[in-house]
Amino acid sequence: MKGMKKIYIIAGVLILAGIGLLISAAGDMSTYSTFRQAIQSGSKVKVVGQLAKDREIYYNPTEDANYFSFYVTDQEGDVRKVILRGAKPQDFELSEQIVVTGEMAGEEFLASELLMKCPSKYKDEEVFLQKES
Amino acid sequence: MQEINYFGEHLWPGRLGHLSIIISFVFAILSAFAYARYTRGSSIERNWLKLGRLSFLVHGGSTILGIVTLFYIMLSRYYEYQYAWAHVSDDLPFAYIFSAFWEDQPGSFLLWSFWHIVLGCILLRKAGEWEAPVLTVIALLQAFIMSMLLGLYLLPDSDAFKIGYNPFMLLRDTMDAPLFANADYLQLITGKGLNPLLQNYWNTIHPPTLFLGFASVSVPFAYAMAGLMKRDYTTWIKPVLPWAMFSGSILGIGILMGSAWAYEALSFGGYWAWDPVENMSLVPWIVLVAGIHTNLIARHSGHSIRSTMVFYALALLMILFSTFLTRSGVLQDSSVHAFTELGLEWQLVLFILFFTIWFCWTYFRRYRSIPVKAEEEPTSSREFWMFIGSLVLLFSALLITFTTSIPVYNKLTDGLGWIIGSDLSGWHRSMPVDPVTHYNRYQFWIAVFIGLLSGFSIFLRYGRTLEVGALKRMLIRLSIQFGMASGMTILTWWWLDYSGWAFHILVLASWFGVIANLDYFFFFLRGRAKQAASTLSHAGFGIMIIGIIASGLKKQHISENRFAMEGLLGKEMIDRNVLLFKDAPLYIKGYEVTYVGDTLVGHTRTYEIEYVQRDSSGTVTDAFTVHPNILFDKDFKKQAASNPSTKRYLTRDVFSHIAGLPNEQADVESAKVKEDSLRYQEIRARVDSTVYLGTLSATVMGWVDSAAHPDYEPEPGDQVISAQIGLRDEDRDTMIICSPLIVLRDNLVYSYPAKVDRLGAKVRLNDAVFSGYLIQDDSLFYRPVELGPGESFDFAGYRMTLGGFDKSPEHRHFTPEEGDIAVAADLIITTGAPFAYSETLSPIFLIRKNQPYNIKSYSPATGIHARFVKLNPDTGKVTLWVSSQPGFDGLPVEIADNFAREDYIVLETILFPGINLFWLGAFLLMVGLGLGAWNRRMKMTIPG
Known part of the structure; x- marks a missing residue:
């Protein structure tokens, strides 16, 4: 399961980055x-x-x-x-x-x-x- | 209301069509039910399987009957049907009936269901053990689609509980108009026809391809659901792959056709505008491609089965969401090409909810039993990085969906406001003010990721950690590839001259992707094309990105000029369009552009625009002509579409389109207003003097009784007079000769004025010009003259010379008969210098059945009547009678000198460098997917 955990960590990082991006994208909304x-x-x-x-x-x-x-x-x-x-x-x-x-x-x-x-x-x-x- | 017996209606196709839709709907449900029973039960219950199959075939046959019926109604122009009335017209060519068929929602639903049936029938034969569960899903999807066409009302006389919109409705049932009180109303109506923008071959091929793409996304979803339903989570992984790749390829090609259409035929000025409708066809494709990657992982390593299911389900749900967005009317404020609403919003929402809940319910119930591989995915394995790639793709899809869904958030806010009982419209949000920048900003880094991932992960192996030696060799190889990519990046920079470090990174990542995949193709696959599917796709992606950078970043308006608006310091805007007068070359951005002319064929006016580029010595280095056109609507009342024309080079495109015409050419109303505003003044123009009107002067140069005018279509029996009027402006030296035309047809006069754009004048003939033809001989005073050939005499200020004779004369009032002896005298009328006017009258002398006759010749320019009354064989002389028209003082001409010139176009010209890289790359991407599907199709070994 160690490998999957790595995937989870990366997925987690991506999701966090994603939330960040979505928030910044929401700023473009007019x-x-x-x-x-x-x-x-x-x-x-x-x-x-x-x-x-x-x-x-x-x-x-x-x-x-x-x-x-x-x-x-x-x-x-x-x-x-x-x-x-x-x-x-x-x-x-x-x-x-x-x-x-x-x-x-x-x-x-x-x-x-x-x-x-x-x-x-x-x-x-x-x-x-x-x-x- | 009293029943009316209408004349000429064809009611049976409508009844047949509606019935076939209802049968199709019922049998779709029956098929889904039977197939589901067979899937759940033991395999012994083959009767359920048979029933499922039979029902699906009945459903398919019935749907196709419905399609054929609707097509028949449109082809027969049965305007009693709303769909035919609204979408076709008598003059619509056969080829566009297809476009008209899927112009509106019902037709496109039918197109979608048609492809489901085709794919369903293939699955029915080929899917083997997967047939029953897969077709359960397809049949259920079909039931939902057919329900959109049912047109059933649950409450009488109320639209509130309406299921579907029946395309077989009669026009008189869709609207209340007094017209329908007339039993013979069909005689009074005609079809409205197809939107001219859609009268284009792209609209014949783009929707079928896109909807095949849409329908094919259902298959991977159906397999995923089938795996869950059968609790067999591993065997579907293999047969679904070719379907998913086929779907990716076709959906991708469908989207590309849409961009090609937008670029080539519409005047959007680009191939992608991040319009919500475009986005929502792209999102399912991206999710599907993510699913294909996890599917490959599952196939090769057993990991990622769950993700594959989720991705395939998400791809279909995104198709449904996209259907909702484009068909519910929520995009009306934010997209240029959404359908008009039909009142099916709730049904579409239900469509999405049903499949979302069904998938989630089944998936989470079975979640724990879906196998997960215990051992880890090594960091240096191919599947590890492919999975990361899939996540990045999902990300890209989510970001696009997030912004595109803004209108949906507004609707939800309204819903919430309704529940809590307050107006929340203040919370409404709109699309970003600059959508292109917005989307590009976020997709930029995703493209960088994909370029890098697709480059190095191809050198990794499934399920294997690289040993130190292999890793070292790989790193060296990658470094070399990176070096080459850097070189290409510098070359690209030198070519495009962009600024900004981020672009260097994107270009580098893209080139790296291209080079790494080419390297793999040549050195590992040794050029074996059959196995090249993924390298082809990935290299294609890189090339496409470079094409996008080149054509997007360096897109340049040749027609632009920077402009600072008066009083608005710093607010500099770009003017995209230039004004081009006919025959007056304009120098813009190194090109000499000339509007050479235009021709009207049918409803299309095609313009000829010449581009010439010269080097410093003036030698022509490049010259080409483009032909953009303007399509007018069927009554020529309005401009309907502007089609661009593009000169293609290997390295760039020059795109031109007509952004504007003079108002009076674009629509009839303005032309009428303008015509009414003209101040025509009548003058009498003489051949022997010049008449002045303000700063203009006019002289008659000549006249003919048969002439061409761009708007005049000759008919037999027309009496035509066309004068050549020389017009001169006092301030200018050149004289412009124009030819107004006037026609007498069945006692009605039609005038065809001549425009003199450069002098701002319009000239027409007054109908008084015909008075000389109508005058009786007894009010003329003929003077007899006897003269021989070459002899002259003076009359009414003109010199008259007998030129010669014509033994086979032509005259409006002379039709030759057997035994006629006819001869015309050529009487040449001239004036002295400086006018040097000359024309020839040809009166005819005729002996018919031993009786002498003569036929008069009249000149409306000089007012001279001439008869040829006698031949004197002894002297060789002839007797002519000549008379001048009483009170003649010149040709009656009307001139308006306040005519605003309209011989110009407003032109937009855009240069797209490297756009062919975009098309090439995108094409390779889809071909790679198709090749993958084809290869795996060959490997499929399922008993039929």
């Missing part, structure tokens, strides 16, 4: 913030909100191919201008929920990443069918 929290923290956060459809969605590649701006209403109802350094994604206007990763820069939110949740195709079509008939 929370969904609001714009207010983004201003307070001053660091990179994820903000979840809705696309403010009545505000301007701006992308003019001939001016700047890497400037795309729109407005997001966060969960506290705060509406801010979001600037994405990149091109406008397809079907952007359709999106409902939006998750932007980035930080505040003055009054605006500077996003490095954007995840949008579009209404499922199915629901979309249901609405369409109801309109058609």
Whole structure:
């Protein structure tokens, strides 16, 4: 059994190291913030909100191919201008929920990443069918 | 509600399909039950075995009938069925029906169960004494999968107790729409079709392979359960090995196909993004590979039987967990490619719980009776280090799962909050803001470990301690290998120019793994390929890691330029995209990039982009063209997908994709808005003068009555006028000639404007241009002229010359008949300098059945009508009648000078050095696993 014990010791060390790693990995976890929290923290956060459809969605590649701006209403109802350094994604206007990763820069939110949740195709079509008939 | 007798519905396939699902479900349970009885009882009760087999075959046949029926419904475009309506359309090519079939959850469940049946049938024939317990497990898994498709409601009119989602539901039963009050509703609907992103050959081959991988993970689990059920803990160790290796190979290939698809066809800009869906297919594979290693230990030394069971069980549970994550909708906020939810969450949870509890219960009850070898594993034995390797792999899997499960923790928090009656959503956590860095940081050291372990452990022997002499020889050998690996590391560093000591360690460990395994292959196995399975896999792993470092670390946006945003000091961001105007080369990162042009075929617009690299003397050192494309949806209303194009070199890839188009090209709505915003101004453009409009000036250069325009598709009977308008900007010297087109078809006018992007103008013809054709002869004042060939006269400010005659004339209003004598006079109209305009009118003189006729020719550019009325054979002269159009003051042209140019694309170009090392290494890894499975399959000697 001596050999197995060695295995156990090594396994034990690995598990301890694992717990350590998991704790440190948990530190990477982020929370969904609001714009207010983004201003307070001053660091990179994820903000979840809705696309403010009545505000301007701006992308003019001939001016700047890497400037795309729109407005997001966060969960506290705060509406801010979001600037994405990149091109406008397809079907952007359709999106409902939006998750932007980035930080505040003055009054605006500077996003490095954007995840949008579009209404499922199915629901979309249901609405369409109801309109058609 | 009143019953409606609907027209044209095909109801039998739906009933047949649903029935086959129910039969399949019932017989899966029956099969599991009978097989389980046979497993528990004495072997005499062969009737249970027969019943188990028969039920499994009925189950399999019935499932396949269900699959065929659903496929038939989709192929026949029976849109009365929701599944057909939502996933196919009339114009979907046959090849994509498969993609459409597994686009949604029910189809992919069916795909999964199909492979279970195929594997089950092989096991039924080949597994011998293991048939009954192994198939008990497979049949139970199948029962759970089929239950997802049952579509049974336990309470009437309530979704609360729903079991499964029936893919054979009628559209009118899935939604309430006023449309269904119409008995003939089928005439009004058409299929919605397959998501264009999935209309790709990768989506035809990736899901079947991945689901074969998923299904094959069930087999090692089933063997482990079989060992526990039969209380025979050692004999399953051998037959399970080829299955586990087969599974590792296929699942791995399935995952790789997914990355190849993402890289080649989607515009994610990489082959791996640590997306939750990707992670959760990788985790079972890692755990399975850990299990294969402990399985090998158990096979060669008798140690690690328990761990093998746990690993194989964990691999399957991870498959189930992954199924839950991708299909329950919990990933909606964190992944780009999860399924949409179907309301099967609780059933999926039950699926996981059942197999978790079943395994744990059986395992811990039998725990003490599972044999453990008394003697120790020597530290210098191969199995000792293989076991450590397995633990490291498990570790890697746990770390990935830990972070990927964040949405599940949130759900659990919500559940807890519901129990204690308070809102705990403040405790919600999100995925790391930078997932790639997060995962890489932890997997980095695991890769280092694996590289080192796979390198030296191959020189150790099972169950043996090395003697001092052997140890010495081995250490010398390892030192030499390390030396070579260091050399390779320096070369790699020189190639990639990375910084950071940790990368040196990873590269060194990887090269060491590669070199040690190659050394073993050539000097110990003497190149015998058949035994090379593990060396192949391990060398592949090392190569893959180097490929990942090269392509990931040194991935470079050719199209980037560093940019500091105004007023945001220090917040420098990388611009990934560049704007490329047509025919205007742009110099980026040593390349001269030109957007040469584009062509539209079907719904795909393919762009031609040229890259040229020159050395300092200007000599072209490299030139290539890529063809990314944009796929539009079926009504051309929107851009549906952007497919990249990659130039491949041995040492690097240049990946290009169109990140953006002008809004008005990407969707019809914007185009309409833009068209409405144009300020068209009407002018009368003359052939003998220039008309000014703001800073623009226009001159008529010519016109034709048959012309091409990119958007115009000719139809017989069309009357076409296309003018060539020379447009000039005051500030520039060049003139750009554009060709607007106008068509009269069945009394309707269609206009095809011409864009002049470089001058910011759009030009179209006014329908007044047709008025000259419609005018009656009695409102014209013809002047007769007699003249011979070469003779001229002046008329209405133009010089008219008779050029010659044409004996076989063509004219819109002239169809030749037998016995006709027809001749056209070529009347050349010219203006003086500086305009030097010239065109030819061809009026026709015709003798048909001894009667003279003539056919008029009209020029909308000059307003001249001409008739050819008489031939004088005596003098050789002819009589023409010419008239000018009353009130003619030029060609009616409308010009908008506020047209924003749209002849550009937004391009993203990424350089991936060494990406082929990744593909090569990953491929070797899977081939090694497959080879291992194949070799052991040959060794299997089980009576059928």
